[in-house]
Structure formats: structure tokens, C-alpha cells
Amino acid sequence: MKRLAVAVLAAGTMAVAPALAASGIDIVTHGVPGSVPACLACHGLDGAGRPGGGIPRIGGLDAAYMRQQFANAVSGARGNTVMVAIAKALDPDAMTAVTDYYARQNPPAVAEDAPADAIARGQRIAEHGVWSRGVPSCTLCHGAAGMGIGTHFPRLNGQVASYIQTQLKDWQAGTRRGDPMGLMAGIARKLTKADIADVAAYFAALPRLPALPAAVPAGEGQVGEGQAGEGQAGEGQAGSASGEGFVPPPDNAIPHGPFGDMVRLGLRIFDDPQRYAADYTGNSLQCRNCHLDAGRLANSAPLWAAYVAYPAWRAKNGHVNSFAERLQGCFRYSLNGKAPPLGDRTLLAVESYAYFLATGAPTRTEMKGRGYPTPDKPAMPMDARRGATVYAARCALCHGEDGQGQKTAAGAPGFPPLWGAQSFNWGAGMADIRNAAGFIKANMPLSQGGSLSGQEAWDLAMFIDTRERPQDPRFAGSVEETRAKYHEHGMSMYGQTMNGVVLGSAPLPPGH
Numbered sequence: 001m002k003r004l005a006v007a008v009l010a011a012g013t014m015a016v017a018p019a020l021a022a023s024g025i026d027i028v029t030h031g032v033p034g035s036v037p038a039c040l041a042c043h044g045l046d047g048a049g050r051p052g053g054g055i056p057r058i059g060g061l062d063a064a065y066m067r068q069q070f071a072n073a074v075s076g077a078r079g080n081t082v083m084v085a086i087a088k089a090l091d092p093d094a095m096t097a098v099t100d101y102y103a104r105q106n107p108p109a110v111a112e113d114a115p116a117d118a119i120a121r122g123q124r125i126a127e128h129g130v131w132s133r134g135v136p137s138c139t140l141c142h143g144a145a146g147m148g149i150g151t152h153f154p155r156l157n158g159q160v161a162s163y164i165q166t167q168l169k170d171w172q173a174g175t176r177r178g179d180p181m182g183l184m185a186g187i188a189r190k191l192t193k194a195d196i197a198d199v200a201a202y203f204a205a206l207p208r209l210p211a212l213p214a215a216v217p218a219g220e221g222q223v224g225e226g227q228a229g230e231g232q233a234g235e236g237q238a239g240s241a242s243g244e245g246f247v248p249p250p251d252n253a254i255p256h257g258p259f260g261d262m263v264r265l266g267l268r269i270f271d272d273p274q275r276y277a278a279d280y281t282g283n284s285l286q287c288r289n290c291h292l293d294a295g296r297l298a299n300s301a302p303l304w305a306a307y308v309a310y311p312a313w314r315a316k317n318g319h320v321n322s323f324a325e326r327l328q329g330c331f332r333y334s335l336n337g338k339a340p341p342l343g344d345r346t347l348l349a350v351e352s353y354a355y356f357l358a359t360g361a362p363t364r365t366e367m368k369g370r371g372y373p374t375p376d377k378p379a380m381p382m383d384a385r386r387g388a389t390v391y392a393a394r395c396a397l398c399h400g401e402d403g404q405g406q407k408t409a410a411g412a413p414g415f416p417p418l419w420g421a422q423s424f425n426w427g428a429g430m431a432d433i434r435n436a437a438g439f440i441k442a443n444m445p446l447s448q449g450g451s452l453s454g455q456e457a458w459d460l461a462m463f464i465d466t467r468e469r470p471q472d473p474r475f476a477g478s479v480e481e482t483r484a485k486y487h488e489h490g491m492s493m494y495g496q497t498m499n500g501v502v503l504g505s506a507p508l509p510p511g512h
Contacts, residue, residue: 024101027094035089039098048107049160051204056163059105062409064151066099068178077178109158109208114201119209122202125195128251131293133190136446138199141183141398141415143408144272146203149415150406152180152397161204168196180397187447246367248296248304248357259352266353269346270294270303273335274413277346282337283423283470284405287350289416290334290430292443295357298369299442303354305370308363324351333428336470372438375454382433384498387463390456394445403467419467421508426472426487426494433491436461466498468506479504 028045031038043049047059058066072078073087090098126146129137139146141153148155156164170176171188179185191199251267254260269276270287271294288294295303310323317329324347328339340346361367392401398415399405405417417423429435441457443449452460472494476482479502483495494504 024097024099027090027098028101032089032094036086036094039102043102044107046105046107047102048110049163051110051112051160051162054160054162054166057107057109057159058102059107061103061154062148062151063096063099063103065148065154066102067095068151070095070099072178075178078176109204109206110160111208112161112201112204114161114205118198118201119205121194122198122200124251125199126202129293130190130195131297134447134449135187135190135195136292138203140446143410143414144412145206145410147412148409155409156203158207159203161200164200164203165196168200181394181445181448183445183447190447246298246304246361246369248302249359253359254356262349262352263356265345266349266351266356267294269350270353272413273331277331277340280331280337280340280346281335283335283417283421284407284413285335285416285422285424286413287330287334290439295354297443299371299373300439301371302357302369304357304361305367307351307354307358308361308365308367309370323354324348327351332473334424334430336423336425336428372435373442374434374438375441375457378455378458380455382458382462384459384463384466386456387459387461390452390460391463394452395460398445403464418464419469421470423469425470426492426504427474431465431469431492431494432489433458433461433465433493435491436465462493466493466496466503468501468503468508470508471504 027036028039042053042055043058047057047061049055049057049059069078070083070087070090073080073084076084078084087095125135126138129135129140138156141149142156143149143153146156146159148157167176168188168191171179171185172191174185177185188196254263265276270291273281273286274284290301291297291303292300298305306326307323310326311320313319314321314326317325322342324342327347327350328342331337332339391403395418399418400415402420403418404420404422405413405415408414424430430439437454437457437460440460441450441452441454444452472482472486474482474486476485479495482504483492487494496503
């Protein structure tokens with residue numbers, strides 16, 4: 001908001017006095033005499049904003065988010081002179097009236113020109129991130145198509161490009177603050193000037209773009225000269241024979257033709273199984289929640305390392321499994337659904353995607369980065385009460401105080417639920433405390449992997465895995481019998497008593 005409209009500045013120095021109670025439309029159209037100018041002078045009646053002045057689109061933003069920005073202006077976390085004066089002049093009732101009014105608006109995006117290649121590269125970063133620099137995809141926090149999630153992650157879809165650029169630069173410079181856990185400041189500092197310009201161009205153009213594919217077709221959306229080091233290796237750079245430093249091929253290397261179509265379908269299923277594999281899913285989790293960077297990221301159970309590890313014996317079902325059988329387990333346990341039959345198009349598509357990611361990977365080799373790295377043994381016994389404290393401080397922002405996650409403003413899956421009816425069931429790998437601790441330590445919070453101590457990771461995993469969730473689909477007639485048969489390995493709380501309740505006994509509805 002650094003470049004607010006000249007109309008406001010021309011209003012001269014305004015007296016800072018509490019505004020009298022008025023309706024939102026009155027303040028938007030007329031302001032408050034003697035203290036607050038009409039909001040439409042800068043933002044427009046419908047909150048569309050103005051690209052020429054860097055005035056943001058505020059129509060359709062979450063009302064609580066806008067009120068928090070007013071509070072940040074008052075506290076000094078946002079230093080725009082004009083907005084500070086306005087924020088201090090509005091009383092709570094007037095502030096609520098204005099923000100509620102603009103939250104109900106849905107203005108069309110204001111047209112801005114940007115090169116097609118910049119928009120395509122912006123899409124790549126927005127949807128896939130630059131994980132080699134610790135930059136997660138924007139949509140993980142701001143929701144599919146940048147539609148926003150909750151109070152802290154605003155809508156970016158249709159936002160003015162120059163405004164997005166200004167804010168990212170302010171986060172970089174430390175002149176904008178107030179981001180919970182320092183998330184945006186940390187991410188912004190990892191972005192290049194080109195990253196910022198291209199991401200801004202993409203989100204500004206998004207409402208006017210045709211429906212975009214989940215994967216960029218071959219030859220389109222190239223990362224650009226000198227950008228192969230962004231975790232998107234070019235052809236022939238898929239990794240060494242030993243698996244050390246393996247880098248999967250980029251999406252733009254997916255070939256044309258029927259095989260490439262199947263690979264792209266696999267990626268779509270991986271990103272959004274509720275849409276592309278609805279017959280086999282039973283909760284609101286997505287594969288990419290636990291396999292970050294769409295199954296590419298090392299130490300986040302990457303698909304390329306899993307693919308070359310099969311066929312293999314699995315104690316979980318007591319026989320040698322093919323990779324397709326391993327995928328069946330993901331649908332049955334993690335997605336709390338039902339296993340697609342062998343040979344089904346859904347399994348074939350995800351297997352094709354994994355096969356593509358494993359291009360050049362060695363077989364029968366323990367590849368570095370496979371699975372989740374187990375943290376060192378904790379100095380103190382794991383404690384769910386300490387874990388609850390860590391959760392409140394570092395996890396509740398995204399996953400909610402109740403652990404049920406958050407949806408986007410459009411109702412699509414956003415941050416995943418960690419327990420309850422819409423989470424993974426008791427048979428899933430994440431219900432094993434060791435797996436959960438490894439994932440947490442290496443990858444959480446997003447963009448801040450490694451920031452938690454090993455003890456915190458173990459305690460947090462213990463807390464999450466002592467919350468109730470859907471029944472193990474291998475249920476053997478009783479909780480006690482099921483525990484004895486499948487959960488006596490020391491890292492499962494299934495069948496144990498927690499706060500007077502036997503875990504696994506809650507009558508949660510089945511996923512499928």
C-alpha cells in the first residue's frame with residue numbers, strides 16, 4: 001500500500017479522531033468527515049484496486065484478515081503513512097463495517113499485461129515452489145488458484161501485480177512485519193527479483209487465464225535460462241548411479257503422447273485425489289500433504305525413491321509387494337478409502353508418474369532421501385503434553401487449534417486435518433510415531449524444516465498420534481485383538497489408554 005492514490009494524499013493532513021458509527025457503504029462512499037476519506041477514492045466501490053497506483057484489490061478478501069492489517073498498521077508492523085492514519089481514525093465498529101462490506105464484494109480483475117513466459121514461470125513457482133531453495137508452492141498456504149485460506153493467508157487470485165511485488169519486497173526488507181512465525185519474511189528472502197515479478201504476474205492474470213493443466217506440457221513453462229538449479233533438473237540430469245544427489249526430471253520433460261498423458265493424469269491424482277480419484281478416497285487429504293513438492297522432495301518420502309525400491313517384502317501385509325500394491329495401501333490407509341483394483345487406470349496413472357520421476361534412478365540401492373529420516377533418540381521420553389504446547393505454537397496456525405485443518409475460501413482442501421474423521425486412519429504410516437516425527441523434523445513448519453529440535457519433533461508426533469482417528473481397516477473384531485495383531489511395534493498408540501479413552505475405540509465414521 002506504499003503507493004496509495006493521489007486522491008487521498010491530496011485530501012491534505014487529516015485530523016486523527018475516532019470515527020462515528022456508520023454503515024460500511026457510507027464510509028466507503030463518503031468517508032468520515034474530518035478524519036477518514038472515502039475508501040472508494042483509492043480502492044473503488046467494489047474494491048477492485050488500481051494497478052497504476054499499486055492499490056490492492058480488497059474486494060472479496062477475508063474480513064478478519066483486513067481487520068488484522070488495520071491492527072498491524074496501528075502497531076507499526078505495516079508502515080504506510082496514509083493507512084496508519086486511517087486505521088487510527090476508525091473505531092472498531094466502523095472498521096468492522098468497512099471490512100465486512102468489502103469482504104462481500106467480488107470485483108472483476110483489473111487487466112494487466114505481462115509476457116506469457118513470465119506468467120508460465122510464475123505458475124510453476126506458485127504451484128510447485130522452488131524447494132531446492134526452501135520455497136514451498138504459494139498454493140500450499142494460499143489455496144488452490146490462490147483463493148485464500150482463513151485469516152492469515154489472503155486471496156492472491158486477481159490481486160494487483162505491482163502490489164504483490166511491493167509487499168514481497170517489503171517482507172524481504174523487513175519493513176513489513178506481523179506475519180505469524182515469520183513465515184512470509186523467511187520465504188520472501190529466498191525469492192529472486194525475477195521470482196517476485198513472475199509470481200505477481202501469474203496471480204494477477206489468473207482470473208483471465210483459461211483452465212490451466214495440473215502439469216505444464218512439454219516445451220511450455222520452461223524454468224528459464226540459468227534456473228535449472230531450482231530443483232528442476234533438465235533432461236539428462238536426473239542423478240548419479242549411486243542415487244546420491246538424485247534430482248528427478250522437471251514436469252516440462254513429460255513427453256507428448258499417450259504415455260505423457262498418463263503421467264500427467266498421475267500428477268493430477270497426486271495433487272487432487274478427491275477430484276481425480278474420487279471413487280477411492282475417503283477423506284480430505286491429498287498425496288502431496290505428506291509427499292511434498294508433488295512427490296519430488298528428498299526426506300519427504302519421494303516417489304522416485306519408492307518406485308525403485310519395489311518389488312519388496314512388506315511386514316504390513318506379509319508378502320512381496322509390487323509398487324502398485326504399495327500404492328493400494330496409500331488409498332486404503334492414508335486416504336482412508338478403498339484400494340483401486342490392480343490394473344485400474346488410477347493406479348496405472350500414479351505408477352506412471354512415479355516411473356517418470358525415477359528416470360535414471362538406480363534399482364536395488366538405498367537412495368539417499370528415501371522415506372522420512374528418523375530423528376535421533378529423544379533425551380527425554382516422548383510427552384504428548386509437551387507436544388500439545390509445540391502444536392499450539394507452531395502448527396495450529398495452519399492445521400487449526402482443533403487439528404481439523406482449513407479449507408480454501410472456495411471450499412477446496414487446504415491445510416490437511418491431522419486427526420478426526422477426515423484424517424488418515426490408524427493403519428496409515430503417519431500413525432506410526434517414528435514416521436510422523438521424521439516428517440515433522442525434516443519438513444515442518446512449511447519452509448522452516450529442521451527448525452524444531454528432535455525432542456520437539458518426537459513430542460509433537462506423540463501428541464498428534466494420540467488423537468482419535470478412523471478405524472484401522474484391518475480391524476480384527478476388537479481393539480485389543482487388532483493391536484496385538486498389527487500395532488505391537490512400540491510406535492503405535494492404537495489400543496492404548498489416553499485420558500481415560502482407549503484409542504481406536506471411538507465410533508468415527510468410516511472413510512469409504
